[in-house]
Amino acid sequence: MTPPPEPARGSAVGAEAHYRALESLYAAAPINQLFESQLEIPEPGRARIRFTIDARHFHAGGAAHGTSYFKMLDDAAFYAANSLVTDRFLLTTAFNLLFTKPLGPGPVVAEGRWVSGQRRVFVAEARLIDESGEEVSRGTGTFMKSRIPLAGLPGYRADPR
Numbered sequence: 001m002t003p004p005p006e007p008a009r010g011s012a013v014g015a016e017a018h019y020r021a022l023e024s025l026y027a028a029a030p031i032n033q034l035f036e037s038q039l040e041i042p043e044p045g046r047a048r049i050r051f052t053i054d055a056r057h058f059h060a061g062g063a064a065h066g067t068s069y070f071k072m073l074d075d076a077a078f079y080a081a082n083s084l085v086t087d088r089f090l091l092t093t094a095f096n097l098l099f100t101k102p103l104g105p106g107p108v109v110a111e112g113r114w115v116s117g118q119r120r121v122f123v124a125e126a127r128l129i130d131e132s133g134e135e136v137s138r139g140t141g142t143f144m145k146s147r148i149p150l151a152g153l154p155g156y157r158a159d160p161r
Helices: 012-028 066-082
Strands: 036-040 046-053 088-099 106-116 121-130 135-149
Touching (some): 012 036, 046 066, 066 088, 066 121, 066 135
Antiparallel strands (some): 088 135
C-alpha cells in the first residue's frame, strides 16, 4: 500500500500544528455539542475519535440509530483525509456504510485511514470499535477539496488555548 503523502506544510512542526488545528476545529463544530467525543490525529492519513453513546442516540429498538454510525464513521474518515490537506476544507461527496452489529451505550472508537488521492479527491475509510474491541461498523467515503480556506474557519487554530 502506498504511504500517505506528507501534509503540504513541509515540516514535521507544520504538520503537527495542522493536526492540532484540525482537532481544535472538530471541537468547535456545533454538531459536536450533541456527541460527547474527542478527535486525535496521530500521523498523516490517520484519525481516531473517541465517542460515548447513550440513550439519546437510540432508535425505538433500543440501540444506536444509523445517523450516529454515519456521524462517527464520516468524521473519522474525513479527518484522516483532511490531515493531508493544509489549505482547504474537504467536503464529503459520497459515503457507504456497512452495519455489522447493533451498538448499545458506552465508549466507541472510530478509526479513520486515508486510502487514496492526493490532489482534489480523496478516499478514506473508517471503522467503529465497541468497548469489547469488536468492529461494529465500517464505511468508505469520498472527499473533495472545497473553496473554503481552513485558515478562515472558526476553531481552526494550532494553539487551542
